[in-house]
Amino acid sequence: MTLPLDTRRLLAGPALDGTPERYAAHIARLGVLPLVGGRADLIGSLEASGLLGRGGAGFAVGRKWRALASRDGKDSAVVVANGAEGEPASHKDRTLMAHRPHLVIDGALLAAEAIGASEIVFYVGREHVAAVAAMKAAMAERKPELGKRAKIVLAPLGYVAGEATAVVNYINTGKGKPMTVPPRVSQRGVGKKPTLVQNVESLAYAALIARYGDAWYRMAGRLGSKGTALITLSGAVRDAGVWEIELGTTLGEVAEEAGAREDRTAAVLMGGYFGTWTTARDAWTMPLDPAAMKASGLAFGCGLLWLLPASACGVHATAQIIEYLADASAAQCGPCLFGLRALADATVRLAAGQPASGDLQLIERLIPQTAGRGACHHPDGAVGFMASALNVFGEDFEHHARTGRCSVTGTSGGVR
């Protein structure tokens, strides 16, 4: 069965016009939240659904809840709904919270019940103004259910503020920087309690699976991975924005529906700033399916698909992103701070037509040297992105290094 390209589940209901769905409309459309006790086995159902986390790492949601639910000790736990969405080009979490805040709240309530949590924190990026307002209003509407156990915490700006240990650190201390693991947040998180940090989209899907079941969720999905997901299409595409797709839909199908063309696209950044550059040719036929993407060395990540126009230079685009990621280092770990800075400086010099001798060799050496040498995965994500840039734009990098000129635009220096 093939579903329409824009398969609306989370985004079904009223138009996405900037106004949040109110609680009365939410329950009129979806019914009240089934409580875990009233359902056979929500955790088992989540496991059977195959739902994967949508914050980037793609960890199985059911397995995560199961591990927390079967923890040792009698400590009550904490649920954190992660709506930081620090990834600048991704819009799916802010769009979801701004329009369907009650699905996020439903998911957090279910998680709290399933794992035995007495506190819920909605952690929302402070720059996502509409999402913050919608979540606050929705929490007020749900006051009878949430009581005193829920609060909203506005995440600080920055790419790493959404990383799970940084989330916990910020809630605990007001310092939004990652911490060394172990201990994992599932062992010792908010208020030193076992903590489930779960992306808001993951929670919202859990709320639908609780209502309709795992078999319903799995009715979508063309290949190995079943279900649906939010994606953000951006860059060289007419209808940029958030889509909800059936897993296994190819990038080409969605991109063309949104007005993009393969021959006008140079490459696609798949999965986020920690993702992978892919040539337009390879990307176009790529199924947006976490398992299939993994088999091709790609990651679904946070569902960001950023199209680089054919007229633009991959070296420039890479320079802008690695510069951003180097700046985003929480500056706690030497190899992340200095390694990413050196990588960014060399890439910016190459892009600007002012390469120092050996810049390309420096980049090639720093990629493996920097991987794995930080408290969090920020450096790993950044060097993975750089490695894919060399793969896809290798000739352009060499041309920039050799001639000081851009192979796409023909200019020396300047941007685009």
Place this chain on the structure above:
Amino acid sequence: MDQKLRIDWILCDGYSLCSPEAPEVIDLDEWGYPIIRPGVIAEHELKDVKRAVGACPMSALSLVPQDFDKRS
């Protein structure tokens, strides 16, 4: 149980005092931060590695079981 060297990257300040104690296991990058050879520490390297752990002024290094970060 096989052991490996773990580094707390937030604590490490790049003082480079560790590497000279166990150069066969700990190299340094251009900024003075350790590059730890992957894999388990051999029996005959253990003495040097323990000295490196003791030499670190930040207590950033520790010897841990091989599967340390894989256990939840």
